[in-house]
Amino acid sequence: MQSFFGNNRRESPKPVKAQIRGEIPKWLQGTLIRNGPGMHKIGDTVYNHWFDGMALLHSFTFKDGEIFYRSKYLRSDTYRSNMEANRIVVSEFGTMAYPDPCKNIFAKAFSYLSHTIPDFTDNCLINIIRCGEDLYASTETNYIRKIDLETLETNEKVDYRKYVALNLATSHPHYDTNGNTYNMGTSIGDKGKTKYQIIKIPQSKPGDKEHACFTNCEVICSIPSRSLLRPSYFHSFGMTENYIVFIEQPFKLDILKLATAYFRGVNWASCLGWYPNDKTYIHLIDRETKKILSTKYYTDALVVYHHVNAYEEDGHVIFDIVAYNDNSLYDMFYLKILKLDDAAFEKQGKTFSSPSCRRFVIPLQHDKNVELGTNIVTLENTTASALKEKDGYVYCKPEILFEGIELPRINYDYNGKKYRYIYASKVQWRPVPTKIIKCDILTKTCYEWREDHCWPAEPVFVRAPEAKEEDDGVLLSSIVSSDPKTSSFLLVLDAKTFKELGRASVTADIHLDLHGLFIPEK
Numbered sequence: 248m249q250s251f252f253g254n255n256r257r258e259s260p261k262p263v264k265a266q267i268r269g270e271i272p273k274w275l276q277g278t279l280i281r282n283g284p285g286m287h288k289i290g291d292t293v294y295n296h297w298f299d300g301m302a303l304l305h306s307f308t309f310k311d312g313e314i315f316y317r318s319k320y321l322r323s324d325t326y327r328s329n330m331e332a333n334r335i336v337v338s339e340f341g342t343m344a345y346p347d348p349c350k351n352i353f354a355k356a357f358s359y360l361s362h363t364i365p366d367f368t369d370n371c372l373i374n375i376i377r378c379g380e381d382l383y384a385s386t387e388t389n390y391i392r393k394i395d396l397e398t399l400e401t402n403e404k405v406d407y408r409k410y411v412a413l414n415l416a417t418s419h420p421h422y423d424t425n426g427n428t429y430n431m432g433t434s435i436g437d438k439g440k441t442k443y444q445i446i447k448i449p450q451s452k453p454g455d456k457e458h459a460c461f462t463n464c465e466v467i468c469s470i471p472s473r474s475l476l477r478p479s480y481f482h483s484f485g486m487t488e489n490y491i492v493f494i495e496q497p498f499k500l501d502i503l504k505l506a507t508a509y510f511r512g513v514n515w516a517s518c519l520g521w522y523p524n525d526k527t528y529i530h531l532i533d534r535e536t537k538k539i540l541s542t543k544y545y546t547d548a549l550v551v552y553h554h555v556n557a558y559e560e561d562g563h564v565i566f567d568i569v570a571y572n573d574n575s576l577y578d579m580f581y582l583k584i585l586k587l588d589d590a591a592f593e594k595q596g597k598t599f600s601s602p603s604c605r606r607f608v609i610p611l612q613h614d615k616n617v618e619l620g621t622n623i624v625t626l627e628n629t630t631a632s633a634l635k636e637k638d639g640y641v642y643c644k645p646e647i648l649f650e651g652i653e654l655p656r657i658n659y660d661y662n663g664k665k666y667r668y669i670y671a672s673k674v675q676w677r678p679v680p681t682k683i684i685k686c687d688i689l690t691k692t693c694y695e696w697r698e699d700h701c702w703p704a705e706p707v708f709v710r711a712p713e714a715k716e717e718d719d720g721v722l723l724s725s726i727v728s729s730d731p732k733t734s735s736f737l738l739v740l741d742a743k744t745f746k747e748l749g750r751a752s753v754t755a756d757i758h759l760d761l762h763g764l765f766i767p768e769k
């Protein structure tokens with residue numbers, strides 16, 4: 248494990264031809280592009296947390312039976328400043344940095360204070376997002392960075408704040424079939440109010456001016472935060488045909504802590520707080536009326552990063568999420584924890600809650616005369632319930648679908664629709680997955696893939712051209728090998744049978760990453 252996390256990765260900006268074993272389907276033409284942290288040491292300085300590392304983009308291009316690998320560090324302003332200073336000068340999630348040691352730290356802190364919300368990093372290390380034809384590297388701040396799919400070069404920085412009131416935005420947007428992108432974020436203190444904003448970024452049209460999609464960006468709905476100074480933290484959201492699903496969880500960002508973090512010399516991560524005695528509120532936003540449903544749906548305290556999918560069936564909204572019983576996940580990714588060997592990890596005493604995939608079933612309507620305490624879910628084949636309570640409250644209890652899965656992906660053609668399969672990483676009590684898994688929600692059965700010394704990334708589903716069934720296609724996962732004798736490789740599985748179709752080995756320094764996209768050849 249050790250070498251995975253500490254070492255800086257060498258970029259391979261020139262295409263490296265892969266060695267192919269097995270049969271890669273001829274129809275698979277395009278590029279799998281992914282993102283994740285690749286550098287945790289700059290000069291004599293070291294980041295504390297895995298999510299702090301400099302964004303390293305990498306791609307596998309499938310072209311006429313050949314596969315080429317490339318990787319390149321995102322040339323963010325953060326990257327450039329760090330390289331120039333040969334040390335960490337920009338604060339990241341788990342590491343606080345001071346721009347210039349010669350300047351008075353306190354003067355700096357006060358200038359930040361007067362702006363309330365500090366300027367955040369543009370080290371966009373989490374995902375790749377699409378706005379029309381354009382691709383961007385994303386993180387959770389107000390910045391995204393345009394990138395070139397072929398060369399992986401970094402282009403302009405987009406600041407959401409120039410177009411809409413957003414200080415933070417997720418790195419997991421949704422897309423509709425008309426080419427529009429939807430995202431959610433948090434606006435802090437604008438007009439004295441803290442609110443969550445759902446935005447629609449329209450598809451850019453040929454001949455549009457630069458950034459037209461952002462200038463035409465529209466706020467679909469603003470949801471007031473329950474607490475002005477402590478909005479919930481969120482990493483993704485759900486979208487059905489008619490509703491947006493937003494979970495306001497008791498894992499919250501403390502604005503006062505955020506505004507004073509520089510002054511106090513603490514990292515951003517310490518501004519997140521877990522309130523296990525609070526409820527988790529489930530908001531459904533009607534995409535047509537742009538209003539929140541008035542019923543107060545809630546569940547027990549939980550922490551969710553990834554929504555899997557959401558859809559409507561017989562007057563219910565069904566949504567599946569990967570959830571935890573506490574906020575310990577982010578603690579697990581401190582490098583000092585990741586570098587522990589198994590024995591030391593077990594000994595250090597801290598326990599980390601393990602993820603489960605939970606299904607919530609939300610009845611959109613119910614008979615007003617029904618007795619309090621009644622389960623108003625009328626859908627069959629689920630143990631998820633929703634108990635009517637007084638004052639318009641409905642208490643939702645999930646059905647546990649699967650244990651120990653993270654980084655869920657689906658056939659995105661089925662996003663917002665009734666679906667059957669989840670592709671994911673299988674995790675146990677260690678943060679780094681060793682298996683990929685296909686979960687069948689209908690039969691509750693799973694297929695798994697694993698191999699010794701192999702560390703698989705989030706699996707990405709690509710549909711076959713003449714696909715009839717949901718799982719007609721392939722699953723792509725970049726696999727980091729910890730065996731010095733074997734190279735890392737891209738694995739291609741038949742998504743239906745979970746049998747290996749082929750693999751493409753690359754002699755390059757492939758890193759463990761987070762998320763990505765497959766962009767088919769036009």
Ligand SMILES: CC1=C(/C=C/C(C)=C/C=C/C(C)=C/C=O)C(C)(C)CCC1
Nearest residue numbers: 298339340367368373386387415515552
């Ligand atoms: C910089 C910064 C943030 C960064 C958060 C990051 C980088 C989160 C990464 C999460 C991942 C990778 C989750 C995977 O499941 C905050 C806390 C939003 C707010 C303050 C500034």
Ligand SMILES: [Fe+2]
Nearest residue numbers: 419482553762
């Ligand atoms: Fe994520």
